[in-house]
Amino acid sequence: MTIKDILTPLGYPVDKFRRRSTKLPSISYFYVHQGTALAADDAEKKTKHIVQVDVWANENINAVVRKVKETMIAAGYWRTFEYPDYEEDTKLLHTALRFSIDTKPEEEL
Numbered sequence: 001m002t003i004k005d006i007l008t009p010l011g012y013p014v015d016k017f018r019r020r021s022t023k024l025p026s027i028s029y030f031y032v033h034q035g036t037a038l039a040a041d042d043a044e045k046k047t048k049h050i051v052q053v054d055v056w057a058n059e060n061i062n063a064v065v066r067k068v069k070e071t072m073i074a075a076g077y078w079r080t081f082e083y084p085d086y087e088e089d090t091k092l093l094h095t096a097l098r099f100s101i102d103t104k105p106e107e108e109l
Contacts, residue, residue, distance in 0.1 A: 006072065007071060014029070016028070019054070027068065032098065049100065049102075051099050054094060054096050078101065
């Protein structure tokens with residue numbers, strides 16, 4: 001299941017790489033890292049995926065952030081990082097969240 005598939009049911013616009021939607025709140029995401037989590041017998045046995053999910057809002061961002069965290073954790077991801085900020089140039093509240101999951105190398109995300 002893709003990140004877009006996981007987050008779209010929340011009802012907010014979800015964009016890959018950068019925020020494209022003018023509707024707020026909105027969510028964007030990108031993969032920070034995908035690499036070997038476990039190797040044995042000269043082969044990758046587990047792949048680690050780290051994804052950053054950015055939540056954008058002009059007010060009341062906490063409820064959206066909570067829903068994103070609950071949804072990603074329910075999908076099997078671990079939250080590894082959270083940074084709330086105010087973007088002066090866009091005048092938007094922005095929370096960056098990072099999540100991690102290990103999969104079998106042949107599993108697609």
